[in-house]
Structure formats: C-alpha cells, structure tokens
Amino acid sequence: MSCGSIHALCDDSLADILIHLDAASVVRCRAVCRSWHRFATATSFLVAHAARRQREMILGTEHGLSRSAIVPPSLDLDMVAGDGHRYLFDPRPRAADGDGCIELCASLDGLLVLEQRRHCPYYGTCNASTYIICNPVTRQWTNLPALCPATVATGSRFFASVYGSYFHASSDEYRLLFGCVISPSEEEPYFCIVSVGRTLPRRLMSCGPLLDEDDRKCAMLCHGTLHWFNTGKGEIMAFDTVSETFRLISLPPVLGRTRVWRDLLELDGELSVAIMPNYVTLDIWALQDYDDEAAENGRWTLRHRLNVQLPPPPLLDNLGLPMMSLSVGSSAILIGFPISEARLYSLKENDHGVHREINFRGCPTFMVFSESLVHHAFFDLPRCPEISVRDVVSPRFTTASPWYVRTVYLLFFQFGSVHVHHVAKFPLRLSAHPTNVILPVRGRPSRPSAPVNGPNLADPSVPGEIHDCHSPWDPVESTPPPPSIGEYYAKIAPPTSPPPAPLNVEVGLGFVAGSRPHTDVTAVRPHVASQRPSRCRLSSRRREAVKEEEDQLERRGGKEEEDLLKVASACRQRW
C-alpha cells in the first residue's frame, strides 16, 4: 500500500510528525488544511506536544526575559552561545502604559507567574502587589484576585509572598501557595491558596513557619509536595499539595544549621540536596523511603560526590550566596553560583568531576520553561476587575535581591494590548552584559548595622567581623538563626514599642539579618534608610559609628540613585 503521500498517513502518524514541531510551527500548520487544524487543536495532541518540548532555561538578558535550551542538542559548545535565545516577552518598548516592577515568581508547564509590585516604601511586597499568570507562547494572560482580605484594618499592612506553584491534578487547577502577614495585627501569619481562574483566595487551616526570602524562592516540587529549606530551623519544610498540610523533614546529618552552599533538587524522582561544603567537593544526598512517614529522621544517602574544584570566589561575595542547581536528565547536574558560569557535571559513575562550562549569554534564573499550547480555560474568563494593569506607578528601580549580584535590569514586556515598562531583578554576572543597561552598584556601601555574620568585606575597618576571606564557606557554627519573619515585619511596621530583645538586625532596612549583603536597598533608596528609625540596641560606640556610616551612606547613595536614573533614561531613549 505504497500510497506515498502525506494524505495516506494515519492520524497517529501525522500527530507523530507534528509533535516534533515548535509551538509556532504547529500553529502555522493549523492553517494548512482543515484536517490538520483538527489534529493540531486536539487537547490530547497539545498535551503530548507540550510533554515533548525541550526544557529551556529562563534567562535575564539586557532586553528582558529570554529562554534558551538548557543544553544544546549537540556537544558543539559554540551552539551554547546564546544564539538560540528566544524572548519570552517582546523586547521592544512601546509607549508606556504604566510602570511598575515585575518579578518572575514561577514557571510551570509553560505558564509564568509574574508579580507586579507597586510603589512600596519598604523593600518587600505589600498590598499593592498583583499577580499575573501568562503563557508567553500564546500571549494569553490573566490576573489573580486580590489577596488582601477586606478585613485588614486601615493602617495595617498586608504582605503576601509566593511560596510555590503547582498543578492540582484532582481539581485540574493550577494553584499558588502564598504566605500572608498582616502587620500590625493580632492575627497570626497564615497561608492561602489561590486557584487560577477562581475569584477568591482560600485560607489554609494548617500553617507552617514563614520562611525568609532566600528560602522561599527556592521551592522545589517533588512527589506532589513543595519543599523549601528552612535555614533558621535547619530543616526542610514540606507542603503536601494534596492533603494541604505542612511537615518538616530533617536535613542530611552533615548539613544541620551550618550555612554552606546547598540547594534542593529532584534527581531520579528522589528528593535530593546538593551540598557544597567547600570549594572542592559537591555532595548529593537523596532521601530514601520518602513516603515512609515513620522514618522520622529520613534516610539520607550520599548518592554522588563530585570533584568540582571551584575557583575561590571574588572577595565581594560571601557565604550567603546560594547555589542553584538543576538536574539534567538523570545523568548530569547543572550548578550555578552567582559568581561563576553555570557548570554541567556528569553524575555517571566513571566520570565524576567531568564538567563543562555553559555560557548562557544571560543570567540563568534556574527556572525551567517549556513551550505549551495547551488551552487553559482560565484565560477565557474575564480578568479580575479590581486589578488594572495600567494602574501602576511611575518608574522605579528595584535593586537586585541580596543574593543576586548587584545588578539592575530594565525589562520590557508586552501582552496583547498591555505594555508595561518595568524594572525587574535578575541574578548574576555583570560580565555577560556588556552594555550599559546593566548597572552594577559599585562596591557595597558599608552598612550601619553591626552584626554581620559573614565577612564584612565592604568595610574591612570593622574588626572581628571578618572571617577568613579565603574560605567563607567553612561552616559558621556560631551563626545565630535570623529573626523570624514576624520580627522582620514588626520591624518595618511603624514603631510602636521597642523590640522585645536585641536582634540581629540591620538598621533602617528591616531585612532579615544574615550574612547576605543587603546594601542595594540602601544604595538606591538612602532616604528610606535614613528616615527609618534605628531600632537596634547598639552600644554607644557602635551607635556613633552607625551614625557616621549612615551619613556617608546618604551622600554616596544619593549619587548612586542619580546614576541609576541616568541609565534608565538612556535605556529608554535607546529603545
């Protein structure tokens, strides 16, 4: 039966062919003929098509968010070189309908969750944040309902932050888990779940500890459960997305509370922790008998020990910078540090330590994207009316979050008719971005606060606070746990009463103290810093030093902000 024409192919075979095409090509095939349209719009085909898309790394580039194959199809390293970049959003600016700051929160099944922060006098989210969920391939988007309950008293602030996103199979819904704090308020912090397409957030009865920003950003979905490090407690917090309960999992015995480079990942279906106790080795521990509730302490097994031989980091970076990791199939792991190239290591028995440097020509976010044309009903529903994307504030720079390197990006994006100028933050290397869009905040203004756990490299004049600069990865046993999130929020609320105990806090920033450099905030918004009352209990000597430093900071910070604004306008003209 050699008919020898494409018409002779059975439906299955045609689907087998179309499944190899990228999303745009599939859509073009719909215009070929009616029967192709029928195949290329069938849900079963679209699901299979999405499942076979290549996983791509989301990158922050000078022109906005981009995606690139995580690893090139061939071993030709030249192909890694970013030519495969495809912008997730239109990098061309349009007349500004408004400005705000947008941050990428999550990437799941071809959908992106973006947080749009409005002007907020403090660093962090507040009730002005709105959330957008979009499919950048099909240009569909919708927004989430307002999270702030109507009962919040005037004068109180509402803070919500994304903890994770997941697909809830039995309800066929995409859901987001938020941690919410009302401050000041009698109310305990709580968690709520928002189902995309539903109008109201649903408050959870069970509650776990709120996590600090670095921890909650690194949510890892495995076994239908979201996992985060709880650095303060030295545990893993887990949220079962089916039973909607929290539980705690102990860490591998070697980790404990020490601050070493570590990250959660899924390897061969197992919950794993990658730990780098020094520059030399990288250990990957896997949790066995995951579902065995009786195994209280978890059975951690050392699966791999890699010889990584990282070069010592530049002095400016310190222990607080996390490692980012991603399993690539079951045989390789991609590791990224804010200070180095992404590196791909083989996990094969015989060639441990073999690695390749990968230059993504952009800042890898370690969020994975894969194209999907699957139709979601929530995109057809009317958007939540109370949130207007146009209702945003004048341009405002946020700086990189502490664990990102001091870098500012201007990003533009476009959804259908909505175009928003925005500034977002993305991690990493300055060197990869030769243009002046990226503005490194030069140096780190010395901080007014005293207790720095890691090496205070910006201010070598502070003795006793500098650990061995060449091995800041050594476990710092004395690291006190950071203040709880409640304390954090209490701090940034208008002062009512003095804090209950001397805290490990940073003056004027109200940020969870730790060894991370938080200086960007002060650098860009010194007025905020200086207006805020110092609420640390410091010795008088220290207080004098603080005052002096604050003054310095103000002078320096003003200049920094000027520079930022200059670059911003330059960028806008250019585009």
Added chain:
Amino acid sequence: MEVDKGKGEAEETRKVAEADRDTVTLKSSDGKLFEVSKEAAARLSTVLAGMIAGGSIDDNGTDLKQIGSEALENVVDYCNKHANSIPSAALISSSISFNTAPFKEPEEWERKFVDRLSHDALFDLVEAANFLGMERLLDVTCHKISEMMKGKSPDQIREVFNIKNDYTKEELEEIRQELAWAFYDD
C-alpha cells in the same frame, strides 16, 4: 530479479536460522522476503518482539501485509545499521549525556539514513514504523519530516507536501488573525 536474489539469500540464511535461530524472516505485502537479526528485531520493534516471544514467527516468512517491500527493506536496513552502531552508541553514552529533551537527537548515521529517502519512502517508513511499533525509527523519520515543515508558511507547507487548501479565504484570514503571533514572529 531482486525478488529472486532476496529469496535466494533468505533461503540460505533460513537454514542457518533454523540451526541457531538468530534471525527472523519477514514477508512484505508484495511477497518479498527479508532477513533481520532476531535480537535487533526484538529490541527495536515492540510488535516483532511480541511475535517472537509469542512464537508466532513463521520460518517461511512472517506476513506483514501492511508493509510494502520498499518500506520493509528500509526497516530491515535500519535494524542492521542500528545493530552495527552499537559500539558508537555505547561510546556516546559513556560521555556526558546532555540530552534533556524527551526526544533524542538523531545520530549521524540515522540522519544519513533518512536523508537519502524520498518523501514517499519517508511516509511509507513512518507507517511501517508505526505498524511495527518501532519507536526510535518513528521518531527519526517523523523528525525528518517535521524539519521540512519547520519555519515554513502554510503556503510553503502545502506546496512541499502537495496538500490542497480546503479553507475559504475568510476562514484562513480568521485563523491568521487569531494566531497572528505565530505568523508574524520569527
């Protein structure tokens, strides 16, 4: 002529096969016989593996009525080449596997194998691979065909594959507008 040669070869090899049973004989819809190693057939084709395991292999030529001789010849050719390529495959897998996509890129010899085929032969091979449950061959051939579509406009695709446009002008315009992003991008 070719039939005779094929039969002759088959005749000879069948004697060997009967002795140690390391090949199977396949018969195309037009009656030609082909020999293929039992090991390769079982490994590459789920259908043949099932037939071998189930003992439904006919020593005089297992009838594959769905498959023409040209396609079957290509199938057998693929099986043999695949068997020969094992050393190189092992070599590759010992280095870092960079593949993340569920689809593994065709290897050099697979690319060459499909590149020499005509459109018609490719489509036949797709059907044959589908019928025999040869996943990898199906992937490689479909990938090849999909490459002919990639980045092309609907008009170009119709031209390449000789497809009739059964849309009205208005319908086509509607589709294009609805999905404008796929047509004006790239």
